[in-house]
Amino acid sequence: MSRIQRRFEQLRAAGRTALIPFVTAGDPTPELTLALMHRMVSAGADLIELGVPFSDPIADGPVIQRATERALAQGISLRDVLAIVRRFRETDNETPVVLMGYLNPIEVMGGEVFAQAAREAGMDGALIVDVPPEESHALVDAVKAQGLDLVYLLAPTSDAARIEAIAEVASGFVYYVSVKGVTGAGHLDVDEVSSKLDAIRARIELPVGVGFGINTAATAAQVARVADAVIVGSAIVGRIEALAEEGQVERIPAVVGDFLGELRAAIDETDHGDQHG
Amino acid sequence: MATRAEDLGGGEPPVMAAKAYQWPDAGGHFGPYGGMFVPETLMHPLTELRQAYARYLGDPDFLRELDADLRDYVGRPSPVYHAERWSRELGGAQLFLKREDLNHTGAHKVNNTIGQALLARRMGKTRIIAETGAGQHGVASATVAARLGLECVVYMGEVDVARQEANVYRMRLLGAEVVAVKSGTRTLKDALNEAMRDWVTNVDNTFYIIGTVAGPHPYPAMVRDFQSVIGREARGQMIEQTGRLPDVVMACVGGGSNAIGLFYPFIEDPEVAMIGVEAAGDGLETGRHAAPLCAGEPGVLHGNRTYLMEDANGQIRETHSVSAGLDYPGVGPEHAWLKDSGRASYVAVTDDEALAAFHGLTRTEGIIPALETSHALAQASKLAPTMRKDQSILINLSGRGDKDMQTVARLEGLQL
Numbered sequence: 086m087s088r089i090q091r092r093f094e095q096l097r098a099a100g101r102t103a104l105i106p107f108v109t110a111g112d113p114t115p116e117l118t119l120a121l122m123h124r125m126v127s128a129g130a131d132l133i134e135l136g137v138p139f140s141d142p143i144a145d146g147p148v149i150q151r152a153t154e155r156a157l158a159q160g161i162s163l164r165d166v167l168a169i170v171r172r173f174r175e176t177d178n179e180t181p182v183v184l185m186g187y188l189n190p191i192e193v194m195g196g197e198v199f200a201q202a203a204r205e206a207g208m209d210g211a212l213i214v215d216v217p218p219e220e221s222h223a224l225v226d227a228v229k230a231q232g233l234d235l236v237y238l239l240a241p242t243s244d245a246a247r248i249e250a251i252a253e254v255a256s257g258f259v260y261y262v263s264v265k266g267v268t269g270a271g272h273l274d275v276d277e278v279s280s281k282l283d284a285i286r287a288r289i290e291l292p293v294g295v296g297f298g299i300n301t302a303a304t305a306a307q308v309a310r311v312a313d314a315v316i317v318g319s320a321i322v323g324r325i326e327a328l329a330e331e332g333q334v335e336r337i338p339a340v341v342g343d344f345l346g347e348l349r350a351a352i353d354e355t356d357h358g359d360q361h362g
Numbered sequence: 363m364a365t366r367a368e369d370l371g372g373g374e375p376p377v378m379a380a381k382a383y384q385w386p387d388a389g390g391h392f393g394p395y396g397g398m399f400v401p402e403t404l405m406h407p408l409t410e411l412r413q414a415y416a417r418y419l420g421d422p423d424f425l426r427e428l429d430a431d432l433r434d435y436v437g438r439p440s441p442v443y444h445a446e447r448w449s450r451e452l453g454g455a456q457l458f459l460k461r462e463d464l465n466h467t468g469a470h471k472v473n474n475t476i477g478q479a480l481l482a483r484r485m486g487k488t489r490i491i492a493e494t495g496a497g498q499h500g501v502a503s504a505t506v507a508a509r510l511g512l513e514c515v516v517y518m519g520e521v522d523v524a525r526q527e528a529n530v531y532r533m534r535l536l537g538a539e540v541v542a543v544k545s546g547t548r549t550l551k552d553a554l555n556e557a558m559r560d561w562v563t564n565v566d567n568t569f570y571i572i573g574t575v576a577g578p579h580p581y582p583a584m585v586r587d588f589q590s591v592i593g594r595e596a597r598g599q600m601i602e603q604t605g606r607l608p609d610v611v612m613a614c615v616g617g618g619s620n621a622i623g624l625f626y627p628f629i630e631d632p633e634v635a636m637i638g639v640e641a642a643g644d645g646l647e648t649g650r651h652a653a654p655l656c657a658g659e660p661g662v663l664h665g666n667r668t669y670l671m672e673d674a675n676g677q678i679r680e681t682h683s684v685s686a687g688l689d690y691p692g693v694g695p696e697h698a699w700l701k702d703s704g705r706a707s708y709v710a711v712t713d714d715e716a717l718a719a720f721h722g723l724t725r726t727e728g729i730i731p732a733l734e735t736s737h738a739l740a741q742a743s744k745l746a747p748t749m750r751k752d753q754s755i756l757i758n759l760s761g762r763g764d765k766d767m768q769t770v771a772r773l774e775g776l777q778l
Contacts, residue, residue, distance in 0.1 A: 247405060
């Protein structure tokens with residue numbers, strides 16, 4: 086059983102919804118990312134998504150684009166990201182870490198070399214944003230041979246046939262993009278999300294995380310009612326950016342930790358209410 | 363060789379039927395290149411586009427509408443011109459120019475924007491978006507949007523907005539909104555990223571007109587098909603004028619749409635050599651260039667696998683060329699395949715060589731070419747003297763040079 090599966094089974098047994106924060110590795114520095122990962126775990130993160138910076142992030146909105154640029158300005162590479170995960174594993178052997186990124190840096194490293202290095206670093210899965218199931222055969226083989234999970238996106242426009250194609254290759258969990266748009270977009274409609282999740286669950290047995298428009302504790306709580314995991318990225322990265330610009334980098338773990346704490350409390354309240362209501 | 367024309371049915375352009383060359387495959391691949399490397403959010407719009415394109419490609423009513431616009435609005439067919447003085451001066455092969463510079467808006471770009479905009483209207487889309495580098499594709503998109511009464515938004519890197527003021531003004535005159543893109547290198551590739559983000563967000567009413575044979579399937583094939591009117595016409599015109607096919611067809615390659623447009627109808631004529639000319643900028647050895655086929659490696663960018671300019675970590679590198687239209691770190695996937703399969707060859711010429719050719723054609727033939735086109739002219743002027751006088755080179759004169767007056771004047775220390 087993979088670390089991701091184990092984590093979702095524990096959560097299911099406890100009747101809890103997962104909280105998954107996303108941060109871009111190396112934003113604003115690799116040292117800070119490591120400290121931040123530990124702080125996020127103590128604030129209630131169940132799994133961490135670590136963004137691998139890429140020069141042309143077509144699925145990302147302005148907030149994560151700027152985070153990517155801050156990381157790239159320091160020359161952060163895919164190998165550097167894996168080094169962060171390796172250091173994280175020195176003191177945390179439980180919290181799953183999923184890399185989220187684009188294909189080209191992985192292609193340059195080589196699919197098999199990447200998969201082996203990722204497993205050795207203690208990474209648990211990868212979500213490669215620009216690799217749909219149609220194009221992922223070689224990579225699926227390489228990644229799965231190392232026992233890693235491959236996480237896929239699903240969109241409001243994914244029809245039954247696409248959901249089934251993704252069910253064939255996905256493992257760990259699937260990530261439902263709650264709005265038409267890029268990361269950090271607004272206007273999440275919980276009813277719409279809920280009915281789409283029904284269609285997904287009819288075809289995929291994996292846990293379903295929801296993200297792309299969740300920026301407050303209230304929205305997190307609403308989404309927790311219908312999703313297996315609440316994924317929050319731009320709202321965290323925006324806080325990192327604000328503090329980095331004010332020259333208060335050392336405050337980032339505490340501020341992000343407090344924000345995640347709020348989200349965690351709101352989600353727990355929902356989970357608790359569902360159990361008893 | 364004079365019998366060739368009879369074999370091919372006289373001066374009539376041969377019908378493109380029963381071709382052995384069948385790329386791309388159903389998934390949009392040209393050998394190992396191309397494909398659909400996009401986020402799940404883009405799969406649905408691409409599927410919708412693919413289905414609509416397949417439907418209208420075989421719709422006589424759509425094709426009639428397209429042909430009529432190409433004739434009456436663009437001014438097709440564009441002539442093939444025998445550049446006799448220039449040929450004599452070089453003392454070798456005869457040089458022929460396919461005059462895409464005479465099209466409405468001054469370049470080949472409009473062949474494609476007309477096709478895609480008519481498709482957008484058939485699909486019921488009311489808003490078109492486009493990316494642009496130098497502004498030529500933006501102008502061609504804004505032009506057809508004005509004609510069809512469609513809303514138009516053009517994404518352009520902030521750097522390009524500053525250095526292409528005249529084209530920005532032209533697009534605004536035509537009623538388009540020009541959005542300055544501030545992310546990444548603030549140039550063409552970032553404009554393309556931003557247009558894709560817009561498309562994902564506004565897919566219900568929006569059609570994305572990509573300006574070159576790059577991007578995810580079906581764009582490389584669709585843009586090729588719309589641009590291949592260039593080669594279809596030129597093939598017939600060469601036979602009519604010379605009684606045979608050219609020995610060489612040649613074009614500049616940035617994304618590669620004018621080159622594919624010329625090459626595609628000659629792919630199954632093995633006696634015709636195909637040469638694409640990339641921008642070597644300051645020289646391939648300096649690293650300051652825009653020549654992924656000559657000096658890059660295969661990778662994945664903007665939805666397709668192709669040759670790219672990238673660093674050791676897979677980040678896309680900044681490019682350099684005197685011509686903004688060639689300043690792109692990728693290239694259409696079909697060119698990558700034509701290179702690997704050996705059907706076409708690719709070379710690069712420097713900024714200085716292109717500028718010399720720019721002045722050369724202007725003085726010898728009274729035709730001011732675009733700086734992009736000047737790269738192909740520079741290569742032709744190297745190749746022609748090594749060939750016999752009864753051989754011929756057909757060059758795609760992809761655009762006129764009026765847009766480059768400021769750039770060329772500045773390089774000569776003049777302010778216009």
